[in-house]
Amino acid sequence: MLLAEDDAMLRMLTEKSLGKLGAQIASFDNGQKALAAFESDQFDLVLTDLMMPMMNGHELTKSLRDLGAKIPIIGVTAAVIGDETDEWLKDGANAFISKPITPEKLQNALDMIGFTPGGAT
Template sequence: MNNSPIHILLAEDEPSLAMIVKESLETRGLKISLFADGKSALQGFTKGNYDLVVLDVMMPEMNGFEVAQEIRAQDEEIPIMFLTAKSQTDDVLKGFHVGGNDYIKKPFSMEELIVRIHNLLNRKKLQQSSEQFRIGEFIFNFPQQRLIYKNNEPVKLTHREAHLLYHLWNNKNKVLDRSYILQKLWGSDDFFSGRSMDVFITKLRKKLNQDPTIEILNVRGYGYKLIIPST
C-alpha cells in the first residue's frame, strides 16, 4: 500500500501568497513543491512525480496557460488547476482549452481551494477505478479517456470531457441537472462555468456524431439528457 503524501506542484510568483498557500496545504498533510515562475515550474514537473498541478496564470518566463499546454503534452491525465485574477469568459475558456481541469479566482479562501483540490483528486481516483462502457456503437474507455467507434481509430477525450460524458452516461436517458454537474465538475454554477460547459457539450456531440442514434439534448431550464437507444 502506498502511504506517500499527495504531491502538488504549486507555481505562484507572488511570494506572500505562495507561502500562505504552501504552508496551509502542508498543515493538511500535502507535500508541496513551490516554483516562482513558469519556466522553473515546467522544469520541476519534468523532473518530479506529482498528483496535481496548481498554476498561477500571470507568471514571468512562461504564463500558466503555456505551462499547462506543455504539461499536457507530457501527461494527459494529471489534474491542473489555475489560480487567476482574470474573470473574462475568454480567459476562463482558454484555461480549459489548454488542458486545465478547474480554476479559482483571486482572492480565494483556503477552504475553497482545499475543497477544489480534493474534488480533482477524487475525480482522478474515480477515473482510475472505473472501467469501460458501451454508448450506442461506441466503447467509452473512461480510464484511458477514449471513445472507440467500431473498428475505427480511438477518439481522445480531455479529462473534463471524459468526466462530463461519464456523468451523462451514468444518467443516460434521464435529465442531468445543470446546476449539479456544474458544481460537481466546475465547482461553481456561475455564468463563466455555464458557458464553459456548453462548449464541452458541443465538443462531445461532435465526437459522438458517428452514431446518429445518440443525442445529447438540451432540456432548457433543467440540464442535458444523453439519449442512447435500448439494446
C-alpha cells in the first residue's frame, strides 16, 4: 500500500492502524516522493491526502493515472463532500475517506469500490 500524507502524526497513526491488519505500507510526506516510489515499486492500493507540499493529492492522482495506473486510489481529506471531491473523482480517484483513517473507514471504501486486497502491499 502506498500512503502519501504530509502530517507526520497522521502518517504514523495510519501506518500503525493499518499495519495491525497486516498491510505493508510505504509512506511518504508528499506526492512527489510517493510518485517516485510508485515508479520503482508495485503497489495494490494508494491512499493519498489532498493537501500536501510539493505535489498535492490531485496532482498525484492525475500523475498516477497518466502513467497508466489502474489500482484503486482512495483520497483522504477532511472535506469529503462537495466540489473538491467531485474534482478529485474527475482526476481518477476511486473513493474518499475522512481523516483520520481507520481500518473500518478503509474497509468501507474498499467494499464500496469492490476491491478485495490480495495481500495488499
